[in-house]
Amino acid sequence: MAKTTNVALRSQLIYSIFPRNYTEQGGFKAIQADLPRIKALGTDIIWLMPIYPVGEKNRKGALGSPYAIKDYRGINPELGTRADFEALTQAIHEQGMRVILDIVYNHTSPDSLLVQQHPDWFFKKPNGQFGNRVADWSDIIDLDYANHELWDYQIETLKQWAQFVDGFRCDVAPLVPLEFWLAARQALAAVKPNLIWLAESNDPQFLKQVRDQGFEDLSDSELYQAFDMVYDYDVIDDLHDTAAGKRSLAEFARILMKQDVTFPRNYVKMRFLENHDVPRAASYLTDPQTLRNWLAFNLFEKGSGLIYAGQEFGQAHLPSLFDADPVALTGPLDLSDLIQRVATLKHQELLTQGAYTVTAINDQVMQVQYRLGDQLIVGLFALRPFTGTVACELTDGKYLNQLTDTMVTVKNHQVLLTNAPIILQK
Template identity: 50%
Template structure:
């Protein structure tokens, strides 16, 4: 992990916006009207999916993926101008939030400025044809960081954005060599001290596949040397296996606890139930009470939090990355108060630096403890809305549920669970 990463970044909540689909207009200017509402959720960073022009060659869908970028240094004219980008950043800052933008440095579109000007900066096979490590990404051309002139260009671009933004979410970060990221971080720090770096890290199967082809790809243990935060993809398959009944809660709990031992002490995971690449949480967790428990549990875990636009209202449709697909803001369930409350709790020191452990309590009930000297905070979440009991070391008596303000009784070292989240402390 970056040695100077501040563990207070565990307090942050990131709100992810796909500008093209977020409003009817699909522009940077139109997004500004929604910023006050976004702020009320407890948002610290507004993360914009790529806002650059999209390539036309080999485009997927009518509008193309925002991750097939034609020119890193320009703003998509359909979304606005560089002035609009700066104005949006100013509005975000005035509301006390920060701006994070998407950086896509593993590849460009197949008609990009860089490919036209510097074809030698791209991967080619033995016949001289463009080569992709991931053949599914047929709309992009992958860059070759063996050329250090490419490093200079990319870092200069980062410095231009760092003069406006406060953080980068780096797409497919592990496939870009770690030495590049270390050099980039050092240079960006000169423009914007305390800049925040989030890596879209990846899981073990994909790491094995890419390394098997003879290419660089970083594990989370490596990526933390240059980045402040990393995705939770290292255990994403374990989570889906539990949701789909392929494995037990005990197995899932074990991998969560293992995370806390295998990474540096100041590691920060970005916890999330959904993002632009995955199905909506309410789609895969249909029961609303289950969803409430999962949302509370996710945000109570050690690390930062991601909210994908529309998640707060339980939207079930995953917007297309390739075609116009405006968000429908019709509320299925309003999780806004939950998100706001869990963010408030995450600001407390015990959840930032306290000793953390996850426990399988049986009957699909999970407990999370934070311990700091004599202080203990206990969260209990019924992931399938079942009742049960949880044994605790808290003294017998009545406690205030920090989640919903109800009274929780501890008797004979036992808390009775009825299906709703419980958060208590001594």
């Protein structure tokens, strides 16, 4: 991990927005109009998915993927003007939030400005054609970082955007050389200190596939040398298997605890149940109460938390990246209060610096606790339906459930759990 990373980032709630599909209106002005609600959710950081012009060659769907970028320094006119973008970032700051911008430095669209101006900056297959090192993404072609003029261009691009934003979410960061990320971070720190660097990591299966083909793919531990936060993809398959009943809670707890000793002491994982690339939580956690319990657990874990726009309303449909598919800011559930309450709790020093333990009480209930000096906070989450008494380390007495403002009694180090999450603090 970057040695300068502040563990206070573990307190941050990130709200991810796909600008083109944000409500029926879409675009920067639609986002700006909704900022008070987003702030009230407990959001600290807004992550804007790519805002750049989309390539036309080999375009997927009617509108194309925002990750098939034609011009790293341009604005997609579908979203508004540059002035609209600048007004949005200013409004985000006025609301007391920060904003990070999605950057996509592994590849461009096949008709990008860079491929027209600098074809020598791109990876070429043995037959001399542009393409991908791994996988088969027909709407993009990979860059080649062996050319250091590309480094200069990319770093200068970051400096231009850093005038308006507070950091960067870096798409498929493991496929870009670590040396580039280290150089970029150092160069940007001289221009704007304390930028946030979030890396999209790769899951273990994809990482091994890439390495077995002879290409570089950075592990989480390598990414932490340059980045402040890293995706939770190293355990996403385990999370899905546990949610589906294919893995025990005890085994999942063991995996989470292994993270805590594998990575540097000041590591920050970005925890999530969903994002734009994986299924909506409501699509695989179909029972509303189970969904609430998993969401509370996930946000209470050590690390920053992610909400993908629409998740707070129990949306089960994952918006298309390639076509007009507006996110409705309504839905079958309203999880806003739950999200806001956990987000508020996470801002305590106890939850950013305290000793963190995840334990399976049984095969239905997971416990997460933080201890710092004589402070103790305990969360109990029925990840599978459960009503009954469970053990609790708190001394006997009455405690306020921080999620509902109701009183909970601990007696003989036992507490009654009624299939709803409770968080108790000493």
